[in-house]
Amino acid sequence: MDRFNLRHLAMAVALSTSMGTAFAATDNDFVDNAAAGGIAEIETSRLALEKSQSADIKAFANMMITDHSKANDELAAIAKKNDIEVPDTTTLVKQAKEKILEVRDESFDAAYANNQVMAHEETIKLFEKQANTVTDDKTKGATELKGFAQKMLPDLKKHLEMAKKLQAAHPST
Secondary structure, eight states, X not given: OOHHHHHHHHHXXXXXXXXXXXXXXXXXXHHHHHHHHHHHHHHHHHHHXXXXXXXXXXXXHHHHHHHHHHHHHHHHHHHHHTTOOOOOHHHHHHXXXXXXXXXXXXXXXXXXXXXXXXXXXXXXXXXHHHHTOOOOTTSTTHHHHHHXXXXXXXXXXXXXXXXXXXXXXXXXX
16 A cells, blocks of 8 residues: 555544444434534644645635534534533544644645545435434434434535545546
């Protein structure tokens, strides 16, 4: 495996494996996974603003920061209202940064674009599962979390399509 693939793998791990994309078994799992994924999106996008020289990458990164910050705030409000614990943001940010620091400038744009495609595909699966769950009104926040997932899916799918365009514009070498 060459150095680029190792760096790409390190970045992919930050968003997909170690950042909690195991599929929701409970509402708490969904909150944990969605919050972790959102924070990872924000942190990798902040890194993209620092490392990329490409206008399209930076525009996409700014959109990711705005959209995922708003979504995380909404998710946190739903969780708080329903006494569902939200993961510690500081810990998640630290984990995300540790996983992505190995990415180097020369291949960053391609790695970022590829990772955004993979991360959004996983996130869509997570949100589709939550959106299609049968809710029991006795479960705290289940109906609201299902509604949140349904509401966010169109934006996530739009992000995936945009990420695929970035991937085509910034192919791996």
